[in-house]
Amino acid sequence: MPAGELEAVINKIAAAGVVGAGGGGFPTALKLKTSPPIQTVIINGAECEPLLKVDQELMARHPTELLATLATLVRATGAQTGVIALKEKYREAHAALAGEINNYPGLKLHLLPDVYPVGDEHLLTSSVTGRTIPPGGLPLQAGAVVLNVETLYNIHRALAGQPVTHKYVTVTGAVRQPLTLAVPLGTPVGELLALAGGPLADEYVLIAGGPCMGKVTSINAPVTKTTKGILVLPPDHPLAASYQRDLNRELRLALQVCCQCQQCTDFCPRHLLGHPLEPHRVMRAVTYGLADITLPRALLCSECGLCDLYACPFNLSPRQVNRKIKAELQQKGFRPGPWQATTPSPFREGRQVPTQSLISRLGLKEYYARPVTFREGNITVNQVSLPLKQSAGAAPEPVVKPDDWVTAGELLARIRGDTPGANLHASISGIIVAVNGNITIQGGVNHGDH
Numbered sequence: 263m264p265a266g267e268l269e270a271v272i273n274k275i276a277a278a279g280v281v282g283a284g285g286g287g288f289p290t291a292l293k294l295k296t297s298p299p300i301q302t303v304i305i306n307g308a309e310c311e312p313l314l315k316v317d318q319e320l321m322a323r324h325p326t327e328l329l330a331t332l333a334t335l336v337r338a339t340g341a342q343t344g345v346i347a348l349k350e351k352y353r354e355a356h357a358a359l360a361g362e363i364n365n366y367p368g369l370k371l372h373l374l375p376d377v378y379p380v381g382d383e384h385l386l387t388s389s390v391t392g393r394t395i396p397p398g399g400l401p402l403q404a405g406a407v408v409l410n411v412e413t414l415y416n417i418h419r420a421l422a423g424q425p426v427t428h429k430y431v432t433v434t435g436a437v438r439q440p441l442t443l444a445v446p447l448g449t450p451v452g453e454l455l456a457l458a459g460g461p462l463a464d465e466y467v468l469i470a471g472g473p474c475m476g477k478v479t480s481i482n483a484p485v486t487k488t489t490k491g492i493l494v495l496p497p498d499h500p501l502a503a504s505y506q507r508d509l510n511r512e513l514r515l516a517l518q519v520c521c522q523c524q525q526c527t528d529f530c531p532r533h534l535l536g537h538p539l540e541p542h543r544v545m546r547a548v549t550y551g552l553a554d555i556t557l558p559r560a561l562l563c564s565e566c567g568l569c570d571l572y573a574c575p576f577n578l579s580p581r582q583v584n585r586k587i588k589a590e591l592q593q594k595g596f597r598p599g600p601w602q603a604t605t606p607s608p609f610r611e612g613r614q615v616p617t618q619s620l621i622s623r624l625g626l627k628e629y630y631a632r633p634v635t636f637r638e639g640n641i642t643v644n645q646v647s648l649p650l651k652q653s654a655g656a657a658p659e660p661v662v663k664p665d666d667w668v669t670a671g672e673l674l675a676r677i678r679g680d681t682p683g684a685n686l687h688a689s690i691s692g693i694i695v696a697v698n699g700n701i702t703i704q705g706g707v708n709h710g711d712h
């Protein structure tokens with residue numbers, strides 16, 4: 263490894279405000295600042311949330327940038343290999359990467375089956391390296407670091423001195439023209455709907471993210487560094503209803519109908535990997551108010567949603583119960599584990615859920631079949647509102663004030679020293695009109711006009 267290369271790479275990534283673009287928004291520079299040696303850099307191109315197309319498009323359109331950046335990371339970290347893991351069915355992306363990968367000794371492609379949730383870090387690391395991350399642990403404990411495809415693309419830009427200013431998003435579901443495009447950070451969701459030709463009906467529910475792990479959002483919510491998709495659903499769609507469940511009602515219902523059939527546990531991907539997570543036991547304990555020793559194991563739940571969206575015959579939601587327990591334990595500062603690593607279940611392969619089956623179960627066949635256009639070029643947005651906190655860790659401190667003029671790419675807020683978090687940059691040029699929990703920029707004004 264060239265002396266100081268890793269430090270230089272990490273500094274550029276931190277300066278550019280790169281965070282995980284595919285999940286919780288963990289600051290990428292921190293992820294690479296690790297003491298245990300990294301053996302494998304895994305690029306997660308599984309994009310296993312049905313309906314999302316961001317990573318597939320980036321892999322198909324930017325193979326050179328992605329592979330060259332991965333090669334740089336492998337060299338800088340001293341890893342033995344870099345692997346891009348993608349579903350075999352992503353034919354365009356696979357062909358684009360396969361056409362160039364021979365130029366990069368040490369890099370490999372790893373093809374994944376079309377099942378959900380194959381992109382979960384624990385499942386992916388196990389599939390690529392053959393090593394199991396201990397329950398509650400990190401990929402590093404299996405010698406790996408996992409980065410999302412769009413994160414890698416942002417690292418490519420960061421190494422060229424370009425900060426994170428835009429986000430690729432798929433807008434899909436009940437819209438006139440489903441599409442994938444890059445928009446400035448802080449763009450309101452309502453603008454995305456307009457770009458997708460508008461919703462198909464006056465009433466709708468908006469989900470930010472994919473159908474399985476998304477969150478209800480609104481037309482005024484801004485696109486952030488972790489917004490991967492906007493799904494529009496009719497309000498009477500069963501999936502829309504499942505996003506609006508009330509936990510107390512759920513628990514009353516569970517008390518009446520949970521028959522302890524264990525289907526939720528039988529299909530739980532973390533349980534099948536050998537983790538001591540048994541959602542049926544959590545359901546029993548919570549509904550009957552029992553102090554069960556397995557409750558803290560809710561912390562092992564990835565919230566993939568397979569238990570409530572697919573497995574439970576009564577549509578009960580062990581995921582929601584796990585989420586509640588996790589929040590309570592985290593609030594109490596509960597230190598989990600360590601849990602014993604166990605061997606994967608012999609039934610694991612047979613219980614993997616094909617995406618097509620999941621799509622049918624979710625009532626999304628109609629939307630899944632529709633083509634999704636990729637829109638090239640820049641999108642003009644007149645006003646953006648960028649939340650200060652768009653990543654795990656602390657919010658950065660603003661370095662601008664109202665009435666300041668900023669140009670796209672300029673620093674808006676800086677993270678202090680080694681505090682976990684990420685810098686934030688202007689996504690459009692314009693005048694700062696508000697600095698509070700968000701920084702709002704009004705574009706469409708000439709610099710000399712104010």
Ligand code: SF4
Nearest residue numbers: 520522523524526574
């Ligand atoms: S699948 Fe549903 S009914 Fe069966 S144990 Fe789990 S929560 Fe209860």
Ligand code: SF4
Nearest residue numbers: 530563564566567569
């Ligand atoms: S959401 Fe359900 S299926 Fe997914 S990890 Fe949690 S308990 Fe298991």
